[in-house]
Amino acid sequence: MxxxxxxxxxxxxxxxxxxxxxxxxxxxxxxxxxxLDETQIKAEAEIFKAMADPCRLKILSLLREGELCVCEIMVAVDRPQSSTSHHLSLLKDAGLIKERKDGRWSRYRLSEGAVIEMLNLVKLMNEVKYG
Amino acid sequence: MxxxxxxxxxxxxxxxxxxxxxxxxxxxxxxxxxxLDETQIKAEAEIFKAMADPCRLKILSLLREGELCVCEIMVAVDRPQSSTSHHLSLLKDAGLIKERKDGRWSRYRLSEGAVIEMLNLVKLMNEVKYG
DNA sequence: AGTTCATATCTAGTTATTTCGATATATAAA
DNA sequence: TTTATATATCGAAATAACTAGATATGAACT
Known part of the structure; x- marks a missing residue:
């Protein structure tokens, strides 16, 4: 048996x-x-990984206000250019933000869709946890 | 000026x-x-960190079916007991799951609230990303 | 008390991530 | 075509996370 x-x-x-x-x-x-599809689970983990960093969360919050270029973002988050650029490429690879080339500038904005909901949800979860 | x-x-x-x-x-x-409150951002990043691992995502999916003890979870995810236990404590610390002691068993369940929505959202995001 | 079994914690080795300076690329202006 | 500037990529050091075996704790049974 x-x-x-x-x-x-x-x-x-x-x-x-x-x-x-x-x-x-x-x-x-x-x-x-x-x-559970192993590939899909991994892809989902990648999305969470991209959001699992304070600096990147700051960037996402910033981009809620609208499109910004790298040099504006690096000033806002107070990090060197190379770090900022690296974080942005991780966010882009995860599909959370979109890039638009504009002369020598790269302008980034939030992807349409669930990113903002995700940020709202985690805020809520955190408030429930402490609050 | x-x-x-x-x-x-x-x-x-x-x-x-x-x-x-x-x-x-x-x-x-x-x-x-x-x-942006630094402490809050860090706390939010911790929540995403907890979800940023394939094994832990599997555990969360499992727990959608209901309460399970460690020995059931370790069988389901096919990991040694110490790893499974470790992942569970990370999930618990992040507030994503709740523990209930029952004799020599520890039974885990999803926290009420936004965890399921989060799992649904990331699935959606991934589907949008690939299609 | 001693044994058994479920779980947690400790430990060390490995791997992944973060960070930032240095360098490369690419666009635009002189 | 030289120069300046915005961004990306490389490389190496520091830090953090994952993994799994070994050990510890603690509840239930004898």
Whole structure:
């Protein structure tokens, strides 16, 4: 009966008592995670990674006010040009901001869509946590 | 007139031409970021950090199905106990999940509130990004 | 008290990220 | 075509995060 016979099933059997039920439970749990597309999960993690930095969150907040070029952003966040540019390219790769070349300037703006909602949501979550 | 006389203003002056206008612009930009509470921004970044890992995203997805104990989660995500436990404590510290002690078991569930919305939002963003 | 089992914490090795100066690219003006 | 300026990219050092084995804690059972 046991098709998935491994440590996990043994452990689950000790937990539940019945070996068949245990195997069933393990299969069910594995089934949920197997259904999750590994590539998609990674891509989603990348989006969160891009937002997981104070400086980049500041940049996103700034861009809520409108389009800005790198030299304006670096002044606002008070970081050297290379750092600012690097953060911007991470945000761009994650799809959170868009770039528009304009002569020697690169002007950045928020991507249309869910970025602002995301910022609002996390603010809310934080308020709930402390508040 | 120049109260904030530094490199940033000089740079902005070269950009804009007028020194007073430049100072004004720098002040305005700095004002936006200064208004952002450093502590709050860091706390928000911590929340995103907690979500910025494929394994932890899997755990959160799992917990959408309901409360689970560590030994069930470690089976589902196929990681050793210590790693699983570590990820769970990060998620808990970020306020994304809640713990309930039950004998020798620790049972975890999603925090009420915006966690699910966040997961839905990032999924949407990813779909928009690729299509 | 001793044993067992679920979970947490510690530790060290590895890998990823952040940071910023230096350099490269590219546009525009002289 | 030289010069200046805005931005990107490189490189290397510092820091942080992830991983997993080993050990510790703590509850339940004997």
């Amino acid at each position: 046991a098709e998935v016979s491994d440590e996990a099933v043994n452990r689950m059997t000790r937990l539940i008592g019945d070996a068949d039920k245990a195997e069933c439970k393990v299969n069910k749990l594995r089934c949920i995670t197997n259904k | 120049a109260e904030v006389s530094d490199e940033a203003v000089n740079r902005m002056t070269r950009l804009i031409g007028d020194a007073d206008k430049a100072e004004c612009k720098v002040n305005k930009l700095r004002c936006i970021t200064n208004k």
